[in-house]
Amino acid sequence: MVLLTFLLILVLQCEVGLSETEHILYLTPGNDVVMPCDNVPDTCSRIIWAYSRSESQTIIMVDNGIVEKNSAQAARLSLHSNCSLSINNITAEDAGLYSCRPEGDDDQDTNVYLNILTISAFPSDADPKKDGNVTLECSLFRYYTTSPCNSMRWVDETGSVLLDRGVKNTGRTCVSLLTVKLQSGNKKRYTCQFEDNNTVKIEAHYTPVLIDRSFLNCIMWALRFAGLTIMIVIMVLVIRHKGRKKPPEDINVHYVGDRDEDTVNYENVRNRTADPELD
Template structure:
């Protein structure tokens, strides 16, 4: 580790306070651009810019040093800098939540601090049989740099925008614990509905949401192979009926011949 990296980590670890924090919210699988608004427009190589990452206050990691993505970074393959020295993070995961700092020199007044929060929605069981009715438990979590979540800041709504509380037709709200909220929904043939988990701020404005639509595959929606097998069975049944009729007719003719 270079002396510059050690210095950056020292500054971040013992920083007295953070001002001008920019909050960003995303869901897994998307791309996000973390702006470095104060970067000099003349520094097209971003040679004076470094990016650091904190999952919490205990550890600081260097992601970009003097305009170059560090190969030692766990997310190096998904990181890049654009022409404004903003950090581009592709295909984000829940583990990418945390604080990102654009460091542009020893004058910390120019630093840009970004708190990236990631909202995840996970069904349980994840491999529920799509051909059967049943219940699925949805867990919605907001991963963030620090701080807890206000009660009722993570809420559930249906396709009409109605907030789901308590217990109703096809759902049961199990409550919120810190930054985790749980809802149980019923999957029923012909009644697929859309549910969304939303994180709202203190002004009750939606910052980010994640959607879930129960998938129910009707048992009648067979594959071409199933249709072919069904056709073979029907053909076999018809053949058996024809053979039976012919046998009965032949026996009938044989009996008439004996009588005459």
């Protein structure tokens, strides 16, 4: 009898444990995500979606199947017919815990942990035409928790592990810094990976955009030569135009007689001499 009671308690505990489900998602900014709701009721009008960055901050995003318009993410949210929640064009600020709960069923939650991995370069205004050092920052945004950051590492395009400056845990964010030297013509790619239980869950890439200075110099010389050629052509055209333009001669039209009105005589004023018969 005691054994039967023990087994019954164990079965009930397992059923309660299975009533709440969890999903852990890893994404990079700019993607779209669909978060499942496992314990779907007959209609989504009984569904509530809540969002939490920490245990003390919870926001209702979907209430009774309707997206809350006051939510900062409202324009990017949509509820599917199966009660799953979509977020378009995710950002680092979307990281956190999302809970789907049928109204009145506190033990039927579906918890989705959304983790966002980002890479930033500092200084962000580094001149792409110059070589120099740049610090890469890889950040994993997640639900605030005291759990460790597990493993973050940097690798190059060959897969070789690079020496970083360690991983810092700020609670909601795991941060890893890597300082690299950028060189023109050196097409390197740096990848930040996040591992859990020796499995890469997510990775993000950074490829420097550098301008080859030798190629840039060729372009500059070509532009200078083209500009000089255009100036020379313009000067030649101006000189030719001035050479063709001559001052007009002063032509005087003199009508001879009164009877024949159609007869005219053209004389050059410069060569005209006094003629008493015409006066």
